[in-house]
Amino acid sequence: MSSVLVTGIGELVSNDPQHGGPLGLVQDAAVVVDGRRVAWTGPASQAPAADTAYDVGGRAVLPGFVDSHSHLLFAGDRAAEFAARMAGQRYDGGGIRTTVAATRAASDEQLTANLVRHLGEMRRQGTTTVEVKSGYGLTVADEARALALAARLTPETTFLGAHVVPPEYADDPAGYVELVTGPMLEACAPHARWVDAFCERGAFDVDQARAVLTAGAEAGLRGRLHANQLGPGPGVQLACELGLAAVDHCTFLEDADVAALASSGTVATLLPGVEFSTRSPYPDARALLDAGVRVALATDCNPGSSYTSSMPFCIAVAVREMGMTPAEAVHAATSGGAAALARDDVGHLRVGARADLVVLDAPSHLHLAYRPGVPLVGQVLGSDWAGPLE
Numbered sequence: 001m002s003s004v005l006v007t008g009i010g011e012l013v014s015n016d017p018q019h020g021g022p023l024g025l026v027q028d029a030a031v032v033v034d035g036r037r038v039a040w041t042g043p044a045s046q047a048p049a050a051d052t053a054y055d056v057g058g059r060a061v062l063p064g065f066v067d068s069h070s071h072l073l074f075a076g077d078r079a080a081e082f083a084a085r086m087a088g089q090r091y092d093g094g095g096i097r098t099t100v101a102a103t104r105a106a107s108d109e110q111l112t113a114n115l116v117r118h119l120g121e122m123r124r125q126g127t128t129t130v131e132v133k134s135g136y137g138l139t140v141a142d143e144a145r146a147l148a149l150a151a152r153l154t155p156e157t158t159f160l161g162a163h164v165v166p167p168e169y170a171d172d173p174a175g176y177v178e179l180v181t182g183p184m185l186e187a188c189a190p191h192a193r194w195v196d197a198f199c200e201r202g203a204f205d206v207d208q209a210r211a212v213l214t215a216g217a218e219a220g221l222r223g224r225l226h227a228n229q230l231g232p233g234p235g236v237q238l239a240c241e242l243g244l245a246a247v248d249h250c251t252f253l254e255d256a257d258v259a260a261l262a263s264s265g266t267v268a269t270l271l272p273g274v275e276f277s278t279r280s281p282y283p284d285a286r287a288l289l290d291a292g293v294r295v296a297l298a299t300d301c302n303p304g305s306s307y308t309s310s311m312p313f314c315i316a317v318a319v320r321e322m323g324m325t326p327a328e329a330v331h332a333a334t335s336g337g338a339a340a341l342a343r344d345d346v347g348h349l350r351v352g353a354r355a356d357l358v359v360l361d362a363p364s365h366l367h368l369a370y371r372p373g374v375p376l377v378g379q380v381l382g383s384d385w386a387g388p389l390e
C-alpha cells in the first residue's frame with residue numbers, strides 16, 4: 001500500500017504530548033499515512049513527500065473514537081421501557097431479562113445484522129475501535145455464540161456471563177456463578193479478550209464478581225468491571241485491588257474510591273448516556289480528573305439503559321453535565337478509551353499509530369461539545385473492522 005499525505009488540516013488532535021497540551025494540537029497540520037499506520041505528523045509546511053496527497057480543506061482531524069464499553073450483541077427493542085421511565089418509573093436493571101429472551105430467540109443472522117448495523121452507526125459518528133460484550137445469552141451456548149459472532153468484527157470482545165442471573169437460576173445464584181466460572185467460561189474464553197461482571201445490588205455481589213474475574217484471569221482473560229452505577233458499593237475498590245484495566249460507570253463514589261482509582265491506575269470509564277437515558281445523577285468527572293484519575297468516556301450502547309451509539313453525544317453531555325472541558329472530554333473519548341482497553345496503537349495519531357482519522361466538518365474539536373446533536377463527522381479514514389484506508 002502506498003503512502004498518503006493528508007494535508008489542509010486546520011487543527012490536528014494528535015494526543016501527542018510532543019506537540020503540547022493533553023491533545024497535542026497542531027494548527028495547519030499534515031499527517032502522512034503509510035500502509036495502515038501513521039508515519040509522520042506535524043506542521044504542513046514541514047511535511048515530507050508521499051505517493052499521493054489528500055486535502056481536507058481546513059477541517060479538524062482527530063483520532064478515531066475508542067468506545068470501550070458497548071453491549072451490541074442483542075435482539076429486540078425496549079423503547080416502551082424507556083417511555084415508562086420518562087413517565088416516572090425507576091431504572092433497576094430488571095429489563096435486561098427482556099433482552100435476554102429476545103436474544104436467545106434470534107438467529108445468528110439476525111444478531112450479526114443487528115451488530116453490523118450498530119457498528120456502521122458508530123463508524124459514521126467517528127468510532128473506529130469498539131469493545132463488544134456478551135451478556136444477553138446467559139447459557140453456555142448463547143454466550144459462546146454471541147462472542148464468536150462479535151469476534152468476527154472486533155478484537156475487543158468481552159465475556160459478560162455475569163450480567164444478571166437468568167430466570168432459570170433465580171433460586172440458585174451460586175449455581176449460576178459456578179456455571180459462569182466453569183463451563184461457560186471454558187466455552188467463551190477462545191472468543192474473548194476480556195472478562196467482565198455487573199457488580200451491583202440485584203446483580204452480583206463483590207465475592208461473586210471476584211470469583212468471575214479470578215476465574216477469567218486464570219483462563220487468560222483480562223478484567224474489567226461494571227460497578228457503582230446504581231449506588232455506592234465495593235466494586236470500584238475490587239477493580240483497583242485486582243489491577244483491572246478499567247472500571248465502568250463510577251457514578252456513586254466515596255472519597256476512598258477516588259483515591260484507590262488515582263493510585264491504582266485503573267481507568268474510570270464514565271458512561272453519560274446511561275444517566276441521560278435513566279434520568280439519573282451524573283458521575284463527578286471533575287473530582288476524578290482533579291484527583292489524577294485516568295478517565296475514559298464510552299457509550300455503553302445497549303437497548304435498555306443507554307441506546308446511543310454516539311461518542312460525540314457523550315462528549316457533549318460530559319462537558320455540559322459532568323464538569324469536563326471540551327479538551328478533557330475529547331481526550332477521554334480517544335486516549336482514555338484506548339487506555340481502558342490497554343491499547344497503545346489507537347486513541348492517538350503519534351508515529352506508529354493505526355491510521356484511524358476522523359475528519360470533522362468543523363474547524364476545531366471544540367465544536368463536538370459546542371454543537372451538540374449536529375452530525376459533524378464528515379469522513380472516517382481507516383478502521384479496525386471495515387477495511388483499509390478509503
Ligand SMILES: [Zn+2]
Nearest residue numbers: 069071226300
Ligand atoms: Zn454496560
